[in-house]
Amino acid sequence: MKWSELSIHTTQEAVEPVSYILHEAGASGVVIEDPQDLVKVWEDKFGEMYDLNPNDYPADGVILKAYLPVNSFLGETVEEIKQSINNLMLYDIDLGRNTVEISEVNEEEWATAWKKYYKPVKVSERITITPTWEEYQPVETDELIIELDPGMAFGTGTHPTTVMCMQALEKYLKPADNVIDVGTGTGVLSIASALLGAEQVRAYDLDEVAVKSAKLNVKLNKVHEKISVEQNNLLDNVAGEADVIVGNLLAEIILRFIDDAYKSVKTGGYYITSGIIKGKRDLVKQSLEQVGFVIEETLQMEDWVAIIAKKK
Structure with missing residues (x-):
């Protein structure tokens, strides 16, 4: 072709x-x-x-x-x-x-x-992302390895916005937590959640190519019993609450479903969101606070921002 x-x-x-x-x-x-x-x-x-x-x-x-x-x-x-x-x-x-x-x-x-440009990268204290075609041996006893084949889906898991999400998951996700991953892409955040101890992960993406890619990567990492991947628009018609919601999206998209995110996260739970350019940080923070979230932490890497919000 x-x-x-x-x-x-x-x-x-x-x-x-x-x-x-x-x-x-x-x-x-x-x-x-x-x-x-x-x-x-x-x-x-x-x-x-x-x-x-x-x-x-x-x-x-x-x-x-x-x-x-x-x-x-x-x-x-x-x-x-x-x-x-x-x-x-x-x-x-x-x-x-x-x-x-x-x-x-x-x-x-x-x-x-x-x-040739996609090599193993350690993105947090415990998580290393490696392409499926590279051989990698862990250097730490508690290291978590995510094997990823991006296929035609968007992202290799090493962009600053994705890295910040994984670092936040490592800090805030507790064993046996219930997680929703909005806009899952390759599924890397869902896989990270499962490896960090989440009991159940629901992954959603509107793009059917991303859904196929995420399902493949979930199976490659042997966490398919914990993760379900479905085609869906953001949190439309998603029932039930989660301990943690994570979404690596554009600021303009994040603003569209803040109300749904607040309703879908349990009291005391966290909403981890990234994909926000520095100039949109205050707008997103204010919008999160307006619906009732309390800003727990703000991360920045290069010109990108991630916000961890808590439902008190």
């Missing part, structure tokens, strides 16, 4: 929402080339290893590369992507150059090239 590579020159602020738009449009993979990674002082407390080539990065801004099959609908799909990206300006998101270039790539090259 022939594939088209969409190369979008934008800003770091726009990476998450533009990636989401590409995923929703059917992109079969997203590569992020951010030159700030070349000058960043990387923490090594969890044993990460980095080998970055400056030739792979733009001189300014950020380039996102996404892949779409070449078919009769390609032109229409690209125009819809451009329009959706332009609409982000309505949310005061800086798009930078906002240019889109299209080229054709070989399927075999695309299908394997991105894997």
